Amino acid sequence: MRRSAAVDAPAHTVAAVLREPSTLVRALAGAGVRARVSDTVGRLLVPGDEVRLGFPFSPWMVPTWLRVVRATPNGMRVVLVRGLWRELTVEASLTELGGRTELVAEFRGTAAFGAASRRSVEHALDTVVREIGAVAQDWAGRRVVVGAAIVHDGLLLTQQRRFPVADAGRWELPGGRVEPGESEVDAVVRECNEELGVGVAVDGGVAAGGSGGATSRVGTDVPLEPDSVLRIHRARLLDPSEVPRPIEHRRLRWVGAAELGELDWLEADRVLVHSLRLMEA
Structure with a gap:
């Protein structure tokens, strides 16, 4: 499952927004996914940090834990730590072209919840990509x-x-x-x-x-x-x-x-x- 967007901001700025906890939590909440990060997480997610997700289709609201394994100016990768998924990886890649950045977000995972899980993930991916683009364009104009x-x-x-x-x-x-x-x-x-x-x-x-x-x-x-x-x-x-x-x-x-x-x-x-x-x- 893949989504892409052209963002009017440099790649280093878009990469920062990808890692900003409050932007991620807010975007996922808009898609009905509950997200939480530890109080020890700093202003940006770094490799080793974990994010807890609660998908609306998950039985008994069993949480899914993801861990950041890569966070660079070229993108970010998170992988499954534990949860009801058989496998789960989310990877965002960035390519800067003339001051604009091409953001490609790819979700790879297998869950035992059928069509409901796919619809929920698609909605979450769309919402997150849209929110990252909007925030990055705002940050690009900061001092x-x-x-x-x-x-x-x-x-x-x-x-x-x-x-x-x-x-x-x-x-x-x-x-x-x-x-x-x-x-x-x-x-x-x-x-x-x-x-x-x-x-x-x-x-x-x-x-x-x-x-x-x-x-x-x-x-x-x-x-x-x-x-x-x-x-x-x-x-x-x-x-x-x-x-x-x-x-x-x-x-x-x-x-x-x-x-x-x-x-x-x-x-x-x-x-x-x-x-x-x-x-x-």
Whole structure:
């Protein structure tokens, strides 16, 4: 069973909406499917997170549990953990073409409930694809906050907040808001100079003044309250001998992939940890 739609938003934005729990729960509710995620799930679903579904045709309302096994800028895949289904996989694939994204959602499963199950799934798939498209188009117009994933000798540069009080001691990547008339790449360069006192270049062969290419982006967009999205770009020190300084933060730390999970990240950065681990050193 397959559904597709053309969405007026970049693939990194559509991929983020696919992973946003409240959008998923709301869309499924509109199709009569009860969905619930754990309180420990962050702003976006990441591999290992589970979603509980209650289909209207399921006898005794026995829940179906699905687990996220893939979440990338190219789409998402969830598989059956337990429930009355014999098999169940849902996969969403994204292809960006000229600023628009082709979203293809495919459902593969076998249930013992006959035609009622198929009608319910078809309705749910239609509703979810439609809702994702609408939300993604809204997010595409949000203000942008950039972050820099600066890699040097296989290590990632992180910084520890000293204010505000609620966030003091937590970790994040360097970055900040894109100013009016400024590109994402130029914002990354400016923010790193202001926060670290060093010059950086965005990876991927993207010149200053550009928005950043597919090879410079790390992970998907991340929603920020009330009306912004966070976009991470991979960067490198222009002068490898230059030492970054914690101008606005408590301290800096270079970490390897195995150490990423040890840090007490700000919530917006935490959901990107699995993507940061996948970066090539």
